[in-house]
Amino acid sequence: MSEATTPEPEEDRLRELATAVLEGEARAVAALSEHLDAGFLHACRLLLGCRGRVVVTGMGKSGHIGGKIAATLASTGTPAFFVHPGEASHGDLGMITGDDVVVALSNSGETDELLTILPVLKRLGVPMVALTGRPSSTLAREADAHVDVSVAEEVCPLGLAPTTSTTAALAMGDALAVALLEARGFRREDFARTHPSGRLGKRLLVHVRDIMHQGEGVPRVAPQASLADALVEMSRKGLGFTLVVEADDRLAGIFTDGDLRRVLDHGPVDVHATAIGEVMTRNGRTLDADQLAAEALEIMERHRINGAPVVDGDQRVVGACNMHNLLRSGVA
Known part of the structure; x- marks a missing residue:
């Protein structure tokens, strides 16, 4: 007896599913403009006042998003790097100083690895900006500034895989980076100096x-x-x-x-x-x-x-x- 095979979905159905995902995530990102409240503005002030570097952290998919946010900040005039919260508990906390600001990402706001290092950051006097999907969560309450990145639902049909929530966090990270870029007076020439090997760098640096x-x-x-x-x-x-x-x-x-x-x-x-x-x-x-x-x-x-x-x-x-x-x- 041959094994049963799963029938391939029709092309129209594949296109329909993909369209639903894109439209759902677009609506969620558009709704984030309503979250640009006092928390967002306070986060901007903390990051602008940072005398050291911005340390971005997060677990799992939030960690991947955090890595991209750190890279965007670093290339647009805000020195930043990513620290894995699990590794932070095993020595990497030594990378964080009292002059830094921590940006922590967690959709639930209850990620164990982040809550574990929270008391140490408090003792160091390191300000924390939290991006969570739950304003009532522990991380949101303990942070110096909370940026709400909550979404109505994940576009994953099972409602389980981080999809809309990670897209929202990434978009809000871009919003922070661009707001800081403008506030710092960061110019095209400054961007080129951090991208000397890229096409834009050559266009703005080569005479x-x-x-x-x-x-x-x-x-x-x-x-x-x-x-x-x-x-x-x-x-x-x-x-x-x-x-x-x-x-x-x-x-x-x-x-x-x-x-x-x-x-x-x-x-x-x-x-x-x-x-x-x-x-x-x-x-x-x-x-x-x-x-x-x-x-x-x-x-x-x-x-x-x-x-x-x-x-x-x-x-x-x-x-x-x-x-x-x-x-x-x-x-x-």
Whole structure:
């Protein structure tokens, strides 16, 4: 006799279940705005006044949410880390000082591991912010500030698996982090400094001077140089263009691969007799060494150019940059 198999649900039913979950959790998160009361504001004040670090703790699924909240706080200007409450009772409480603030997550507000360390935190004089789903719970009553993250029900059909409650706690953690971010005057540049390897970090930290060619790496010829000399310089430096520079280093113009095609389109040309100053492009786009590389990339894309000179305030050449430099820098 073959084993009985569970019939696979219909696709429409799967979609229906998923839709119910998303809509249920969305309603629960929207309802949290009603919980932004005096407790939430007091929590913000405690966190803003923290002289040490914010220590986030929680068990089980609340612990996973707490880890994410700690990471969000740390990356938005509030130094924070996560401590497992079970490990805290076995030595990790030594990581917490009197200058810190503890943020404890527990939907029930009665998690044994949190209640065990509560008296020690009290003796240390460490302020506690509790995020619970039960304002009457022990943790909520003992905390210095309680943030209500209660939900009407879990979207789990059994009403058992933490689903809506963990989503609510995560959303409230984001609300705290963003409120603190704004209050601290945290800027995009500050965020970039904590994310130097990410795309945003590169877009906000990398400047033209960091990636441009300088010194002997800059292709340049004098206006009276022949077109042939300019082509040799372009080939040797490999940027797809050469700058045309006066004796005092002031930019006179630029000659690119595109300019060469346009010259040739007009018919035969004597590359040895033609001065580059006669065929160069004048008044082309230039870059500033202090510009963000991302801004330089946007300029090049908008004007459909593959390279540009970098000049100072007196139009003296200090470098050269092409599209390859910008793409390799990771700002795209």
